[in-house]
Amino acid sequence: MTRVADEMPPTAASLAPGRNLTAVFVNPGLPGERFWNMVTATMQAAAQDLNVSLEVVYAERNPILMKRLASAALARATPPDYLVLVNEEQAASDLLPLADGASSHVVMLLNGLTPEEQTTHGVPGSVHPSWIASVIPDNHGAGRRMASELIDAARIYPPGETRHGLALIGDTRTPASIARNAGMLNGFAEHDVVKMTRILEARWNLPDAERLTHHYLQWAERSGLHNTLIWAANDAMAEGAVRAVEASGMQPGKDVLIAGLNWSPEGIAMVMDKRMVMSDGGHFMAGAWAMVMLRDHADDTHWAPRTVHFPMSPIHQGNVDIYGPLLIQPDWETVDFTRFRLQTMEDDYAFDPMAVLEQMKDSPAPLERQD
Structure with missing residues (x-):
């Protein structure tokens, strides 16, 4: 894919609708960290639904390594169609000018830019044509x-x-x-x-x-x-x-x-046995939402750059018996992430982690799915 900023606006990506996309997620965490494992797992499930070839590289909580990994992805002979970044310790904003010089588009998740960074880098689509979206939990x-x-x-x-x-x-x-x-x-x-x-x-x-x-x-x-x-x-x-x-x-x-x-299995188990009052969460699904957004961007030439804020929700004594088992042993492949795509570019995204849990709750049991 080649994009020349003066000839083709970044909102009109030259990607054939439905074709396989490539994305690199620079995971700021360490391999094996519970939260970042959950982000990656839901992102991989969504990527599979949306025909995205997803590569995950780990910055190991090192902002210098994060910049190096992202820069290396952008410098490839064939850069990824999309680069997914987390602004951990304000390390991602420096990468936006680099992405402008490549053919990749950027989706920011979980940590957006600080107000100070926004004075220089603006919002998606304003200063940097490569930056198409951010998805930020409440x-x-x-x-x-x-x-x-x-x-x-x-x-x-x-x-x-x-x-x-x-x-x-x-x-x-x-x-x-x-x-x-x-x-x-x-x-x-x-x-x-x-x-x-x-x-x-x-x-x-x-x-x-x-x-x-x-x-x-x-x-x-x-x-x-x-x-x-x-x-x-x-x-x-x-x-x-x-x-x-x-x-x-x-x-x-x-x-x-x-x-x-976090909605971690450990946290949910402690809510179930009443050692914890509640575990709020669902924000780890930001990676899955990023896959939805980049698919929509690739498939629709009328995409408008945007920041999407989505809700988080509590798991507490009133609902842990219903949703707790789904989170202790999650099966993200039971979720159809294509349901969260926009029908038209004038719509707003309805990203809601509880809607994902409802899909999981209503999905057939594993043995039933084999029939």
């Missing part, structure tokens, strides 16, 4: 909802008593984390019965969260603080908090209430 809404559900669950504590909040955040740099943290602060600020006593950066991992929670609980005990609510920015940190609470001789879900995020 992290602010998820963070706020987690705080609200913790407060609702805290009615088990005596009326009128102050609840003490610990927040285990992932970082203060990535746009997704910044939005999630802001939602948490807004959610707790709406209720004067909660006092946020500590906000600690656990760097997204279980061991740091377990250690920090252990020290917090010791401090809370010395200070005479009880009725603790723990907001954890992902399920791995929530699991670390659960382990620290159990090691202290208390019962998570009763003595200490904990909320996480």
Whole structure:
């Protein structure tokens, strides 16, 4: 495919409708990391449905390596039709000018550009003709909802008593984390019965969260603080908090209430056994949504560059019996991701992770599918 910016607008990709597309996803994580495994798995299932040959390369949480991998893909003799990037630690924006000089189109997912970066690079289709779309989950809404559900669950504590909040955040740099943290602060600020006593950066991992929670609980005990609510920015940190609470001789879900995020099998299992109040999530489907969008871009010459914001949803005691088993052992091949394509370019995308779970719930059992 050849695109000359002066002769052919990037919205009119010279790709035969329906033909096989090539895409490279620069996964910012490490092979084997739970969340990034989930992003990749749903992306691969969607790619299969949409006739996309997907290649995944891993940046291993190294922004320099991420730039190197993306640059190498763009410099190939035959570059991929699409490059899928995550703006982890603000490393992706520097790649947009490089993509403009190649024949690849860029889809950004999960972490978009920061407001500061947008002053230079704009939005999809404005400054960089290669940048066709971003797909961003509602992290602010998820963070706020987690705080609200913790407060609702805290009615088990005596009326009128102050609840003490610990927040285990992932970082203060990535746009997704910044939005999630802001939602948490807004959610707790709406209720004067909660006092946020500590906000600690656990760097997204279980061991740091377990250690920090252990020290917090010791401090809370010395200070005479009880009725603790723990907001954890992902399920791995929530699991670390659960382990620290159990090691202290208390019962998570009763003595200490904990909320996480990711819809990970581990997190869902802890919601099922009531050690966690809830796990918000569905954002790992951003990779699948990216496959839908690039397919639509390739097949329709009237594509308009866009940023799509999509909802996240909670798995809690009210719905975990229905959806929990689907997430503990997910079979993404039961989902028909073509259903999420646009019918016309004037439509809006209806990306909803709960719609995916509904498809899985209604799909035939494996033995039935073999008939």
